[in-house]
Amino acid sequence: MAVLFTGGSVPVVPLVKFRQDRRGSITIQAMAYVAIFVLILSLSFQVWKVLSIKQSLKSATYQAARFLTLNGLLWQRHQADLLRDVIRPLVNKELHNNTFVPEDSDAEVILYLDVTRPDWCDDRNPSTFRLLVTYEYSVPLPVLGSSPISEVLVLRQEHSGRMLCAQ
Amino acid sequence: MCSVDARSKLQRFVHRLRRDRRGSYDLIQFVLILPILVLVLYGSFELMKLASVRQTLEAATYQAARYLSAYHQTYANARYNRTDDDRLQAERLIWESLLSNPYVADAGNVSVIVRYYNGAGQEIASPVTFSCESLGQYVSRPTAMDSFSNNLIFTVRTWVTIPWRSSVLGVPFGDVTLTSAHTTFVDCGPWYPPRIVTPTPTSTPSGAPHAAN
Numbered sequence: 001m002a003v004l005f006t007g008g009s010v011p012v013v014p015l016v017k018f019r020q021d022r023r024g025s026i027t028i029q030a031m032a033y034v035a036i037f038v039l040i041l042s043l044s045f046q047v048w049k050v051l052s053i054k055q056s057l058k059s060a061t062y063q064a065a066r067f068l069t070l071n072g073l074l075w076q077r078h079q080a081d082l083l084r085d086v087i088r089p090l091v092n093k094e095l096h097n098n099t100f101v102p103e104d105s106d107a108e109v110i111l112y113l114d115v116t117r118p119d120w121c122d123d124r125n126p127s128t129f130r131l132l133v134t135y136e137y138s139v140p141l142p143v144l145g146s147s148p149i150s151e152v153l154v155l156r157q158e159h160s161g162r163m164l165c166a167q
Numbered sequence: 168m169c170s171v172d173a174r175s176k177l178q179r180f181v182h183r184l185r186r187d188r189r190g191s192y193d194l195i196q197f198v199l200i201l202p203i204l205v206l207v208l209y210g211s212f213e214l215m216k217l218a219s220v221r222q223t224l225e226a227a228t229y230q231a232a233r234y235l236s237a238y239h240q241t242y243a244n245a246r247y248n249r250t251d252d253d254r255l256q257a258e259r260l261i262w263e264s265l266l267s268n269p270y271v272a273d274a275g276n277v278s279v280i281v282r283y284y285n286g287a288g289q290e291i292a293s294p295v296t297f298s299c300e301s302l303g304q305y306v307s308r309p310t311a312m313d314s315f316s317n318n319l320i321f322t323v324r325t326w327v328t329i330p331w332r333s334s335v336l337g338v339p340f341g342d343v344t345l346t347s348a349h350t351t352f353v354d355c356g357p358w359y360p361p362r363i364v365t366p367t368p369t370s371t372p373s374g375a376p377h378a379a380n
Contacts, residue, residue, distance in 0.1 A: 067352050089286055090320055097348035164357040
């Protein structure tokens with residue numbers, strides 16, 4: 001009997017032959033190694049990009065926080081203008097200095113101001129702020145088949161501080 | 168006679184060597200992998216050098232931006248005893264930071280280009296001409312915000328071109344250009360005349376004073 005059958009009607013001899021055939025095994029092994037190596041390189045590059053963007057986000061948040069510390073109290077009556085005209089442009093410009101950040105994507109900036117007493121500057125009971133910056137970055141993962149799959153990472157950075165009184 | 172023996176021995180040795188399969192797999196694999204390994208190590212070292220220069224450039228650009236943020240025309244008068252060209256000082260900072268990196272210092276003919284951009288992304292001659300005295304007026308007039316923020320925020324962008332002396336298999340890398348940018352603002356500090364209304368005591372119908380708006 002040359003052909004073996006399992007429970008169904010699928011012949012297993014070609015499979016056994018294929019498994020026993022050692023010709024070209026080095027090539028197949030090398031191909032597997034190369035594929036894994038390329039995958040690791042690609043993933044490392046993506047991790048590097050994400051870390052770089054995270055660093056830029058941190059720097060952008062820091063600049064905005066520095067501005068709020070120095071000038072935040074001046075804008076206590078125009079908080080919406082402060083956010084629209086200074087803080088958002090400052091954060092997004094610093095973020096876009098990073099070449100990995102796409103031009104058409106912006107960070108979301110949320111600003112909480114706790115002004116203890118409008119029109120009065122009190123160093124003993126200081127006004128404070130909390131700045132929350134989030135940026136959604138789409139990470140392209142290695143192509144599987146013909147469709148690239150991507151994962152959206154939400155990078156988040158927060159900075160709090162007190163606003164200095166102008167003396 | 169002697170040479171025939173030697174030749175025969177050599178032939179036997181070559182024949183034996185060709186038929187010997189012991190260690191062939193590992194040896195050949197090692198010989199194949201070794202140059203790739205050396206190339207990867209060499210490439211890693213070159214990348215490390217580039218990363219080091221890039222890191223120095225980042226720090227230098229940040230230092231220049233921070234310097235220009237703190238020192239601007241408001242301070243450049245006799246009262247503060249500062250009449251230097253702030254832009255020149257900032258660019259000197261960049262040069263000094265870069266030259267502290269041995270890979271840049273040894274590179275030879277390095278060129279550095281520094282450019283400044285305002286909040287609208289337009290190139291400007293110098294970011295230090297913003298007038299802090301008028302900050303309070305700008306804040307109290309929201310209609311003036313656009314031009315205000317364009318002048319307040321600025322970006323320092325630096326390009327460094329280094330002749331890279333390394334080569335792979337005799338092919339030189341050529342010049343390598345790295346770039347870095349930092350955005351910051353003109354730091355007027357909290358000292359300028361603030362827009363603070365001092366509460367004036369006024370009398371209420373009940374006679375008790377309270378702060379007016």
